[in-house]
């Protein structure tokens with residue numbers, strides 16, 4: 001196993017996390033739906049050596065082989081014993097590496113469980129920062145893992161832009177995309193298996209969550225997805241953070257929806273519509289059925305709230321982001 005720490009340049013930090021006046025969308029460090037008894041642990045084969053494990057709405061991927069297990073995302077802590085049993089059906093080898101795609105608890109809650117079992121945790125440096133503690137940064141209330149992560153669960157290998165491992169004789173590429181879902185998102189590529197694991201930069205079962213308070217913005221999520229789409233082959237298997245495994249075409253559908261919704265919302269805010277009007281007018285049309293599970297109003301409201309606060313003027317306690325129409329890239 002080799003590490004190649006490729007780049008150390010600081011990524012563009014044009015957007016700083018700021019408070020979002022009036023933003024009430026609850027998130028509680030998790031993007032998964034309510035955990036109460038909704039599902040059981042399921043294992044799905046993606047290839048000979050890659051499997052998807054799903055529990056409590058969260059997707060995890062395990063790469064098994066002679067070097068042991070490399071796991072992408074840990075899931076919730078209370079699911080960990082069940083996940084371990086499911087893994088034992090696949091391999092006798094231990095989890096050597098645990099990659100966190102971002103800091104939310106539905107992806108990191110079991111970190112210490114796997115860390116105590118000997119796994120080395122790998123994540124973007126901002127994931128570690130948000131796990132370390134609480135408090136303010138530059139006078140702004142920041143979002144932090146609450147309570148702080150146990151030492152055994154902290155990432156001990158961090159990176160800024162990308163990290164390349166060789167594991168089970170194959171490359172595993174971990175790439176950071178800035179300010180899409182959070183400020184510490186990674187996409188994990190398994191080129192030898194033709195699989196890409198998106199974390200919550202892509203969810204298949206709901207509108208996206210864009211964590212404005214971490215500096216994430218709709219444009220950042222669109223840039224991230226565009227970069228992945230430009231890179232992966234047409235027959236790639238795409239694993240979302242939540243929801244069913246899909247194809248490049250499914251990821252493209254998500255991108256097109258977000259692009260269109262983003263432009264529509266910019267226009268509506270420019271025209272002076274407030275959040276209640278956006279919601280009551282069902283402005284996202286058929287997207288509300290497709291992306292909010294039959295138009296569930298709480299899901300529609302959650303997405304519109306984020307998008308509206310992003311573009312609403314500061315006089316309306318929004319972030320006042322630039323609402324100029326964007327030109328859709330051809331690719």
Ligand SMILES: [Zn+2]
Nearest residue numbers: 030031104200
């Ligand atoms: Zn998340």
